[in-house]
Amino acid sequence: METVIAFIIIFGSLVFFHELGHFLFAKKAGILVREFAIGFGPKILSLRKGETLYTIRILPLGGYVRMAGEDFDTVELQPGYRVGIILNEEDEVEKIYLNRNVNNPNVLFLEVEKADLSRKLFIEGYDEEGKIVRFNIARDAIVNEKGQETLIAPYDRQFDSKPLGSRAMTIFAGPLFNFILAFFIFLAIGLLHGVPTNEPIITKVLDDRPAYEAGMENGDFVKEVDGESIESWTEFSDIIKDHPGEQLQMKVERDGELVTLLVTPDTLKEAGHKYGQIGVEYTSPVEKNALKAVVFGAQETYTWIKRIFELLGMLVTGQFTIDALSGPVGIYKATEEVAQFGIFTLMNWAAMLSINLGIMNLLPLPALDGGRLLFFLFEAIRGKPVDKQKEGMIHFVGIMLLMVLMVVVTWNDIQRFFF
Missing domain, CATH: 2.30.42.10 (PDZ domain)
Incomplete structure (x- = not known):
């Protein structure tokens, strides 16, 4: 049970700080963050605060920050669609009902002729008397579809509207926060346990x-x-x-x-x-010194970054094979063994895993942060972004390949530890 708790705390912390990096820099850039999730799959817990939904999901294999404008995030109203709208005190649309059966006396129904929920923020159509009407849409308007509410995202709040540097920094911030977390863990070891002389x-x-x-x-x-x-x-x-x-x-x-x-x-x-x-x-021997603890934190972080890159080089050159890789099962078993040596050894293990997660995400592979940064590099060189459909297809293929790799690695772990 102690191993399970240690694994959940360690892995959850690594994912949380990684996603926190994306989240904070997205907020700083003015991007609307729809969801901050730890885990994948069905929700276990959820809490909405402001414009962001915070969730914990059932599969503890990672996490994500869902930003406005990504994937199929935008809502479009096609001509001929019948919607219900509610106006605020300025006669701006503050809520749009996509379902036809709405029991609310304040709802105005109209058949859409034109609408733009992203750039011009307006809706135009025929009311119940057949007259053409036009309303501006509030920047914080909500779209309600079968009871599920979604905040609209004006174009200036969407990920793609931001300068290349802001987008790149938002993506890079995830791995960066893993390195920062590792530094603070090593710093804590130095302050609490002492710095090796x-x-x-x-x-x-x-x-x-x-x-x-x-x-x-x-x-x-x-x-x-x-x-x-x-x-x-x-x-x-x-x-x-x-x-x-x-x-x-x-x-x-x-x-x-x-x-x-x-x-x-x-x-x-x-x-x-x-x-x-x-x-x-x-x-x-160890000594407790705050200044040396800071230096120790920086040195250990740098040392582990260097070591992991060296191991990656050995994997590329064939000195290691895929059988040497470990997935969640292998990490769990290693955590079980490390935990026997005490809290400071466990903290050191957590710092190393945080650095490993940061580096793995920076690899220039589709679906990873490094893959997205590579597309930003192409955009900087070409002077225009790569076609979204092509980029999306490449990332989709990358996700499928990563899933296959995860299955293979997990199966190897199961055979190694249980057979």
Whole structure:
């Protein structure tokens, strides 16, 4: 049960912050946001506040921000259509009923001759006496169809009406907020748990390994390797990895004295690359310092962004296969294992997942944020947007392919963990 709660909180937070980025920048650009949704499928909970409907849906596989002007969002009134209208005090249309059976004495019925609910905001038609009438439509008018109400979207409130930079920033803001979330999680770890000092102090020497055979002991403070001064554990670890099978002279501080050791790292192989290992474990000392916590947050965010891009490169070059990918099932199982090591390890895992989500969404693939940004790049180069129908078809195909990939990855996870 604890794993389920941890998974829901982590995954829900990542999706929430991703969509929050889209939402806030859409609002800043003046775009009408119709819905802010966490999950897909049927609604579990919903709350309308202002012009936006906030929903939680049954399938926790993502979320979305539905903006005016996207897809088939606009409402059109065709000539000959009979509608009911209600006027406000300025004789502007404030509500339009598309269904014929309306029990409201204030409703005026007319047969539409012309109408524009987007740019010119008017409706013209024949009233019940056969006279031609014309009314302006209020900018906040509501269309009611079989009890479901939709706020109209004047063109200047629609996504496509905004400058290219505003549209691109609205889309980019989702992944950006995932990176920001990761930074704040790492910052919280630094403030609450402490910032690793990264001092090159040996925590544990493993039996029958090069360090043990050379006489290294727990608590040794590494000062030099082959005459080169060592300032951090990262620096020491990199030297060991880069010198497999080569004898290294080390100077360590032990009980206030310098001790010289000769160590030859074992040679190990991974993905065709050789690296050295001497058989020691390391747990960095920590210190609580607000300024260092900020630096730690930024450094960890950058480090994980770099690592994930490196892993993507390995996937592209074939060093990883699709079998190495994990979907929701794999993430759930990994969360279950990580949770056993405590809250700070779980927070670190959440930050890494947030960065991973941000990067995955920036990939230039149809249906992803990166795919939409790629179309914006084409628009900037061509000087005009790509045809909406063509773009929509490409994104549709992309969604289908992503769904197939999700099914394959999920099936691999199920076989890996349950069979």
